[in-house]
Each structure stands twice: as C-alpha cells, then as structure tokens.
Amino acid sequence: xxxxxxxxxxxxxxxxxxxVRALEKAELVVTSGSIHAILGENGAGKSTLIKVMAGVVAxxxxxxxxxxxxxxxxxxAAANQAGIVCIFQELSLVxxxxxxxxxxxxxxxxxxxxxxxxxxxxxxxEALARAGAADIHPLALVKxxxxxxxxxxxxxxxxxxxxxxxxxxxxxxxxxxxDVSKIFxxxxxxxxxxxxxxxxxxxxxxxxxxxDQCTVFRNGRNVASYKxxxxxxxxxxxxxxxxxxxxxxxxxxxxxPAAAAPRLEARKLSWTDRLxxxxxxxRAGEVVGLGGLDGQGQRxxxxxxxxxxxxxxxxxxxxxxxxAIRSPSAAREDGIGMALIPEDRKTEGLMLPMTVRExxxxxxxxxxxxxxxxxRAAEQRLIDDMVGLLAIKTAGLDIPVGALSGGNxxxxxxxxxxxxxxRIILLNDPTRGIDVGTKQELYQLMRKLADxxxxxxxxxxxxxxxxxxxxxVLVLYDGAVKRELVGAEITERALIASALNIHGxxxxxxxxxxx
Amino acid sequence: xxxxxxxxxxxxxxxxxxxxFIVMFIIYTSNHPxxxxxxxxxxxxxxxxxxxxxxxxxxLVVITAGIDLSVGMIxxxxxxxxxxxxxxxxxxxxxxxxxxxxxxxxxxxxxxAIVIYGRLQPIVATIATGAVFYGIGLLLRPFPGGSVNEDLxxxxxxxxxxxxxxxxxxxxxxVLVIWVPFSRSVLGRAAYxxxxxxxxxxxxxxxxxxxxxxxxTLAGLLAAIGGxxxxxxxxxxxxxxxxxxxxxxxxxxxxxxxxxxxxxxxGSAIGAIFGALAFRTIGDLLFVFDxxxxxxxxxxxxxxxxxxxxxxxxxxxxxxxxEWFL
Numbered sequence: 001x002x003x004x005x006x007x008x009x010x011x012x013x014x015x016x017x018x019x020v021r022a023l024e025k026a027e028l029v030v031t032s033g034s035i036h037a038i039l040g041e042n043g044a045g046k047s048t049l050i051k052v053m054a055g056v057v058a059x060x061x062x063x064x065x066x067x068x069x070x071x072x073x074x075x076x077a078a079a080n081q082a083g084i085v086c087i088f089q090e091l092s093l094v095x096x097x098x099x100x101x102x103x104x105x106x107x108x109x110x111x112x113x114x115x116x117x118x119x120x121x122x123x124x125x126e127a128l129a130r131a132g133a134a135d136i137h138p139l140a141l142v143k144x145x146x147x148x149x150x151x152x153x154x155x156x157x158x159x160x161x162x163x164x165x166x167x168x169x170x171x172x173x174x175x176x177x178x179d180v181s182k183i184f185x186x187x188x189x190x191x192x193x194x195x196x197x198x199x200x201x202x203x204x205x206x207x208x209x210x211x212d213q214c215t216v217f218r219n220g221r222n223v224a225s226y227k228x229x230x231x232x233x234x235x236x237x238x239x240x241x242x243x244x245x246x247x248x249x250x251x252x253x254x255x256x257p258a259a260a261a262p263r264l265e266a267r268k269l270s271w272t273d274r275l276x277x278x279x280x281x282x283r284a285g286e287v288v289g290l291g292g293l294d295g296q297g298q299r300x301x302x303x304x305x306x307x308x309x310x311x312x313x314x315x316x317x318x319x320x321x322x323x324a325i326r327s328p329s330a331a332r333e334d335g336i337g338m339a340l341i342p343e344d345r346k347t348e349g350l351m352l353p354m355t356v357r358e359x360x361x362x363x364x365x366x367x368x369x370x371x372x373x374x375x376r377a378a379e380q381r382l383i384d385d386m387v388g389l390l391a392i393k394t395a396g397l398d399i400p401v402g403a404l405s406g407g408n409x410x411x412x413x414x415x416x417x418x419x420x421x422x423r424i425i426l427l428n429d430p431t432r433g434i435d436v437g438t439k440q441e442l443y444q445l446m447r448k449l450a451d452x453x454x455x456x457x458x459x460x461x462x463x464x465x466x467x468x469x470x471x472x473v474l475v476l477y478d479g480a481v482k483r484e485l486v487g488a489e490i491t492e493r494a495l496i497a498s499a500l501n502i503h504g505x506x507x508x509x510x511x512x513x514x515x
Numbered sequence: 516x517x518x519x520x521x522x523x524x525x526x527x528x529x530x531x532x533x534x535x536f537i538v539m540f541i542i543y544t545s546n547h548p549x550x551x552x553x554x555x556x557x558x559x560x561x562x563x564x565x566x567x568x569x570x571x572x573x574x575l576v577v578i579t580a581g582i583d584l585s586v587g588m589i590x591x592x593x594x595x596x597x598x599x600x601x602x603x604x605x606x607x608x609x610x611x612x613x614x615x616x617x618x619x620x621x622x623x624x625x626x627x628a629i630v631i632y633g634r635l636q637p638i639v640a641t642i643a644t645g646a647v648f649y650g651i652g653l654l655l656r657p658f659p660g661g662s663v664n665e666d667l668x669x670x671x672x673x674x675x676x677x678x679x680x681x682x683x684x685x686x687x688x689x690v691l692v693i694w695v696p697f698s699r700s701v702l703g704r705a706a707y708x709x710x711x712x713x714x715x716x717x718x719x720x721x722x723x724x725x726x727x728x729x730x731x732t733l734a735g736l737l738a739a740i741g742g743x744x745x746x747x748x749x750x751x752x753x754x755x756x757x758x759x760x761x762x763x764x765x766x767x768x769x770x771x772x773x774x775x776x777x778x779x780x781x782g783s784a785i786g787a788i789f790g791a792l793a794f795r796t797i798g799d800l801l802f803v804f805d806x807x808x809x810x811x812x813x814x815x816x817x818x819x820x821x822x823x824x825x826x827x828x829x830x831x832x833x834x835x836x837x838e839w840f841l
Binding site for chain 1: 522525707776
C-alpha cells in the first residue's frame, strides 16, 4: 500500500442528535498494518464516530475517503462490502441462530440456491480457529453461550468477512483474561497481515500493549493524536478532561458524621458475573455517587437494591436490620421506603400514552385509596403539591405524558416516587438527555431531599455532576468498588483515573466500610 | 457435545409435538370402534391436513415475530374462488388451480407489503386485510354452492395404493417443495434472523425486508393450498365466517403446540404440522369416548394450556426480573 495515501480518512465529520452535537468536525486517519486506539470519556463521540464509519448512522457533513476515493455508506452492509467490519458489543448476533449461521450471516455460501450447510460449517470452523475459539461448537445456539463466548463468536464472525479495517468497540469488555491474551495475539497477527485495526477500549493497559497510534476524543472532536507510549497515563487523562462548562450546583452541607448509623447498607453483594462483593453504606442526609465508566455494574447494583435481581448473594440492611427485598413493590413498602428513578424513563419510568395525572399517582395509589377506591380529592392535593415543588411545566394534568419535554418527563418520574415520601432514593443517570436548566433544578431538589433526611444513591455518567452533587463517590470497575472518594478528593482527575483503574497519586482507600 | 445433541436440541419442539400427536393418535385409534384402519386414518388425515396447511402458513409469519390473522380468511376466499374456477376439462382445471394459488400469493404479498413497507403492526394489518379477503369471498359465494372437478377432488382425498391417504402425500410434497427450500435459503434465514433480533440482523447486513416479504407471501400461498383442499373435501365453496376465524385461531394454537415461538426466530413448519394434527386429534378424542360434543372447546383449551405451559418453564431460570418482560 502506498504510504502517501492512507487506507481510510475522515474529514470534517459532524453529527447532531436533536440539539446535542455528538461529533463536531472530527478527523481521523487510518493506515493499514497498524493498530489505532481511540480514547475518550463517556459521551466524547467515540461510538458515534465508529457508527459513521460502519454505515450505521449517516454524518450531517464531512467526507470519508478510502484508498483516496470518496465513499459513502448507506447501510452496514455497504460498509462491509467496502471492507469495514465493526465488532459491536454483542449487538450483532442473532440469538436464536447457531454459531455457524451467525458467522456466515451476511454472505452465506450457496449451492443450488440454498445455503450450503457443509461449506458453512467449514467456514465457521476456520473462523473460530482463527479467532482462537476452536472450543466453541459451530452448531451451538448463540443464546446458550455465556457472554465471553459470544464475544469470541463476534470476533470470528468479523474475521470471516475478510475485513480490511476491523473496528473493535470495547470488544474485550466481557472476556476472560485467557481470551484477551488469545485475542491479542490474533490482533497482532492481523496487523502483520496488513489490516488496519481500530481499537476502542477503556483499559489503558490493553492500549499500552496493543496500540501503535492513539487518538483522543473530547466533546465530539479529536483533540490529540500521538504515537503510543509517548505520553504518560496522567497526560492522557489530562487530554480526556478539559471540558469547560459549569453548572450551578447547590452548596454542600457539612459532611454527615461518619459515626451516624447507615440508612442503607450492602455487605458483600454479588450477582452472576456482574457484581462482585460490593459493600457500601448510605446515611440519611447523604448523597453518595456511583462513578466509573458505563456498564461497570452500577445499573445492576441499583436493580439489586430494588429487588429486581434474583439469585443475589450477600446482605442488604435497612436501618441496620437485614432485609430481603424480592420485588419493586416490596422495595417501596413503608418499612423500606425505597424509590428508583430509572435510566430509561420511556420504558421503565413512564407509561407514555397515559396522562400526567395517572403517571403521577401510579406508585402512590395504595396510599390514596380506601377499599380500592381512589380518593380523588387527596390525589389532587398531592399532585398539586408535586407539580408545584418540581415546577413541572405541563399544559394540564390530563394530557399524555409523552407530550412533555424530556426534562419535564423526568420530573414526572421523580415526582411519582416523591409522592410516597421515600426514605431511600436510587437514581440511575437521571439527567441523561435533559436540558441544563432542568438539570440544575434536579441538583437542587436532590440536595433538598437529602437535607430533609433521605438517603440518596446517585449513579451518573457525567463526572461534573458527581463532583458537584455528591458527598462521597464510589467508583465501580468490573462490578466491584475500586475506590471511594470523599469530599475534596472528588476531582475529575481522580474520577477518571479510578474509572480507568489506573492509580493516580492518591492511594486507594478502604472500600466502603467506613461506618 | 456431539453434533446429534445440538440437532436434538434444535428439534425439541418438533419432536415434542410429534410425541404428543403419536400418543393422542394411539389413544384415538385404539378407542375408535373401527380401530386402526386405512379408512380411519384417511378421514383423520383429510381433516388434519386442512389445519396443517393453515398452520404452516402461520408458522412462516410467526417466525418473523409477526402474526397473520388473515390466514383463515385467505383460506375461505380461495375456497370460494376454487368453487368457481377449478372445474371443467383438465386444462381448465389446471388453469383454475394456478389462478387460485396466484390469488393466495397476492393476498400474502399484500399483507407483507402493508406490514413491511407500510410499517403497520402485523396484528392490525392482518385483521383489516382478513376482513377484506372475507368480504371478497362473500361476494363470490353469498350462499354456499359451486362445484369442483370431482376427478381431481377424489384423487386428492382418496388413497394412494389403497393405503396411504393422498392428502398426506400432498402435504409431504408441499413441505418438500416450499418449506425445505425456504428454510434453507438466504431469505428463510433472513426471516428467522429478523424474528430473533431485528437490530442484530440489520447490523449484520441481512436482507430483512425481502425475508419477511417472502414469509408473508408464501404464507398466502400455503393458506390458498389449504383452501384448495377444503374445496376438494367439500365439493363446494362456502364463505363461513366462523369457520375462517376458527382456522386462524387454531393455526396459532397449532403453531404454539408445534414448538414455534410467538416471539419469533424459532421453530419449524414441520413442528407446526404435527401441532395441527395433534390439535385435531385432541378435538376428535371426545367423539370416540362418547362425550357430549359440547365439551370439545373446553377440552381443547385445557390441553392447549398444558402444552403451552411446558414452554414457560424457562422463565424460572431468569435472574433479572426485568427480562421477564422482554
């Protein structure tokens, strides 16, 4: 390949989703025979970038060239055709088909117009062997495989398509250490065969071992490109930070004394392979943050408290007494008084076609009714209180909640739970996709509720929020609490460093059990 | 694991339906006054294949995670049409059969186009088209009547070599000509993939739309073959609303009994055929036991509930309760 013309190049690529800019004039140069790492924190634009490359989304502006010729991809199939294959995180396997069916799915071998099963089997076995996963049976159904095996099938499937550019998006996140080392040797071999590999990972040690070239993204732009190994971990973190926007966060009160009895406590909580020995405490009046990269078990931890997960091991204590919460309706009972503000308000928080009024009173109906009949007057009083407290902007209580703006929808979700006066509030990334003004109101509200005596556990993917709102932050990595930051220790640098599981200048403190 | 165990796991639903059918059929024939004779088998086969064809049609659509509530009405419409067209000289009869099958294909293609390109939900779209198909059938045959080429009809409902019911032979041939090629073609696999996970299929560049369209269209064809056989058995065309609805609902029951998942992506038409035969046999069991026929719907319902519950055991293994609702 002529080194003057890069294999693939992106110039001035921009992409907006509604008012949010995901990519802003992004540039990227990919050369064959190298492994290129893409770094950036949550929401920096990495995933949009690869979706554009893989033909999943169309950019609003900018151009892409391959071998110097301009290309546009209208679908993933078109990108595949051009030799760009992306391994998404377990997104592209069809669960009810066999491993072999999945590996050849884009272009099955044919004989007399029908799929040639013998040839398919052969191709699948070759691809699995190439991916170092010959232990997977080609006839097994994908849905019966554990996550780590599925990921290997994804990789085999990508290899069977004979890519020129292979994109790995967090492809190792579900793999065991043994698989990771196998994959690494496969990737290095592919590089020597002249492929270009784009490697997106949050694991700095993997990037150090693999990458030739690194590009850092921040706020939808590529902010730096450098030869791998030419910058220290701290410098890289520095590049990833550096956003400049400020929220008005409410002032934090003096810390709740560490001696105070915890309202909510977890002891050695574990669940399948997603949560490992999590211990933590939240006291009344405290806002405790859950930090870390997306998908490190934060969501599962909140669901575990809320009684959604089965087969949980370890103990949950409320006010010092062990409890077994077996369903969300048990979690909201008076003795426990828990509320969960879910991440996806559209499916888990609201019934969109139903009215604001109905949505508001769902969680509190048992309190508002006598003998199964709803006390309309009491309902109205409570709803009026909530609409006033949260300043919900709605044209009326009897319009469908789906007609409200995202921020006001989220307020309805929160108000719905506040109507029960919860003592423990779990928040799962509640400000995602809502406007700055509403965000500020939510921060104020959170603090107000804590001051009124609630214990709050708050997961956010936005580091500024964790810094601005929380008294303490627990950073999760791979389903375990890796670090606890208290008070002034909560800085962006410390959050990112511990989210990436690299040790900054401060040494890690004892995990959670400070009470 | 050995290859055969994977094969067995894949065929579990089909084998279970086959098992239920065999058990029911043994109970049926051993209590039948005439016993296991060619006549008894022929009668049972002729009743069973009608539902089997409609159930095959339903299977194709259910595999794509859709549902076709118009299959029973396509079945009636083609019955009414056949009672006009499948008559006369062998040449005329052949043309008539081709026309009837073409109308079935067209009905299926209309369903497919509305669901795939019109983006309507299958349940609503097919209720509406089903009413239209029924309406046309009613215009063709306001009153039961018409006729059919009796030589052909007798050949298709009789016995081959005086032993094997001809309708079963026809069913077998249709499986070979339609189902086997479909299930092994790229379009068939696309239908399965779309039913199992449409996003994953899209991301993998699978021809989802063509696969689903093929499924709906072939479903129309299979329902028309059913309609043709109905005409062979009854010698008339009859736009009987209740009968059309019953076939639609029974086809769904047969599909579920046959191990086809209503969530899509899983199951085979062969399973649905055994499901249909088993369902029919269950209905007939009451007659050989001399029960009041009034008990038939209740009895069929209970058996169906039990069979469907077998498939629900997997839910006990779910660890995240939110997955119950997926």
